[in-house]
Amino acid sequence: MSKTVLIVDDSASMRQLVSFALKDAGYDVIDAVNGKDALNKLNGTKIEMVLTDLNMPEMDGIEFIKQFRSSSGYRFTPIVMLTTESQESKKQEGKQAGASGWIVKPFTPEQLIDVVKKFAK
Secondary structure (H helix, E strand, O other), rough: OOEEEEEEEOOHHHHHHHHHHHOOOOOOOEEEOOOHHHHHHOOOOOOEEEEEOOOOOOOOHHHHHHHHOOOOOHHOOOEEEEEEEHHHHHHHHHHHHHOEEEEEEEOOHHHHHHHHHHHHO
């Protein structure tokens, strides 16, 4: 059975790039355009990992992580931020909200898959 990764990013091209890389590596993918969309699509679905952007309309990555973590079924699901933000203060804010890791854009598909393999167990 393949593992499912949730991608949350307002950029259609970024969702597509990440989705292609993950599907090529054998993962199932659920994608969402922002945090609110992601929460609506979950419905208790078992997922092994979340990749989320930080800056998105309607519900940003930090608020999404807080709400995602408040659900008992997802309390320990790894969440990696995919963002152009590299400031230490933003990383700390993400970590405090419950992010497990951080990848700064741009990245290669190989870098992405390496990180997903570490977290999606």
